[in-house]
Amino acid sequence: MTEFEFQEPDFLGEDLRMVRAQVRRFVEERIVPHGEAWEASGEIPREIFRDLGAMGFLGMRHPVEYGGGGMGAMASVVLGEELSRSTFGGVASALTVHSDMSVGHIAHRGTHEQKLKYLPAACAGEKVGAVCVTEPNAGSDVAGLKTRAVRTKEGWVLNGSKTFITNGVFGDIYIVAARTDPEAKGSRGISLFIVEKGNPGLKIARKFDKHGWRSSDTAELFLDDLFVPHDALLGEEGKGFYYIMSTFQNERLVVGALASGTSSKAIELTVDYLRQRQAFGKPLWEQPVVRNKVAWIAAKAAAVRALTYQCAQMIDEGKDTVREVSMLKAFGAETLQEVVHTCLQLHGGTGFIIGTPVERMARDSRILTIGGGATEVMLEEVAKRM
Incomplete structure (x- = not known):
């Protein structure tokens, strides 16, 4: 663990710690080495879905009797954080839309026949x-x-x-x-x-x-x-509108997880760069004005992560989370913009070159203030509940 990676919350059980470790290993071995090629082709190989599904990570929230893991919202958070740490937002979005935003409708309100027909293949990553x-x-x-x-x-x-x-x-x-x-x-x-x-x-x-x-x-x-x-x-x-709104709460939770994971990785990469980059006779990291900028975005990223985990806990406890999840969607996505663009700035010209992780994360992060409910809509949801 680098010095700027957030510490693991004490309340995460051993099962979720194992999920994090295994997904992180999968990301490092199966996604990061090939991500650039997938960026160029505009698609992800189907075997990535199948292999991640075979490990049990694409149906963690779905019922056990239909091939899922029967886990709670915290599992979605861990998965979202680790996939986003790949620095390839497109991969994280495709996989989490599948695992948490689409076939979840079948898991929650489908008939037994519908669940039996679709969920086992979805959990296994055989159907997207x-x-x-x-x-x-x-x-x-x-x-x-x-x-x-x-x-x-x-x-x-x-x-x-x-x-x-x-x-x-x-x-x-x-x-x-x-x-x-x-x-x-x-x-x-x-x-x-x-x-x-x-x-x-x-x-x-x-x-x-x-x-x-x-x-x-x-x-x-x-x-x-x-x-x-x-x-x-x-x-x-x-009842479709109400089903969509219900699923939106989980989608917005996942956006918070994506923002948390991306912020953590962007800060980690930036600190490593600043410690190596020499300017004015010493590493940039030794400039107080630079360190202060990083400390500021690290504090905001930590706040996003804390709110993400709080929302997941509330969902798992069956509480109404519309206000808190709307706060998370707005604050998390907007904070991520500040984080990635500060990191890009601190990388200097290197941060502007296509193919560098921080440049890619800056582009990929922009959609999170729009998709799943624009920031302005989220703030109105919060205001209506004040």
Whole structure:
């Protein structure tokens, strides 16, 4: 452990300490050496999902009887922190969208038949999940989505479009939000459906070329008379908005974990660089103004981590965490911007060169203030509960 890596909290049990050690080893051996190639190709090999799934890390929150680990929110935090320490945000996003933001809908509200059909393969990393909520005119405003699902005698027919979908190209199990009651306003009348890869009505409009997260595939999808049977409905009809909001709390917790892990790694790399970089006859680390900058961002990063772990504990205790998780999403993502850009500044010209970890982390981190609920939306959620 370097001097600037945060100490392990005492309340983490031996099982989670083992998870951290094993995921960290996997990141160092299987992700870091190949991450640059995945950045160039814009995708992650399927065997990464399968191998991490075989180790039991892609279904830690899912029920044991369907191939999962039956663990709590703290497991998601440990996984998110360690994946983000790879410095490849695209890898961390693709894996956590699968493990914590998509097929989790099936784990929480699917029927026994749906769980049996999808969860074992998802936990094993054999099938990759994606969640399809965002639309061109409905992002943080989920209640504004326009995709329609019309009931027929045989099932449902969906029409509409989805955008900014992580794992949208290479996914296998799509959780799709659609409006099932055209008369309902706002958040009412939205339902969730399970759509499988290969459905002729699911069309990939384009794969985005992104500013960051370049190793994860992100797509725009069209739903063109997409037919699914009645048993593709996930949970109760008309309850989709509430399901999405519930899952958003976990997504925002994971964003906090990603911010914590990325901040820790960025500071660690920067301290190592400053101790080696000579300027004005001595290492930059010996300049008080430089050390003070690092100490300041380290203090803020520690606060993000503490709030992340507090939120995970509250979730595991069954408490209402909307206010605290909204605080975490806003504070964690915005603090990360300060951390990575300070680290880039302290790297000087080296920090501006594509391919260096700090430059990549600065690009990858930008999306966290937007995805999963923009900072402005999160602060409004906090304000409404004050």
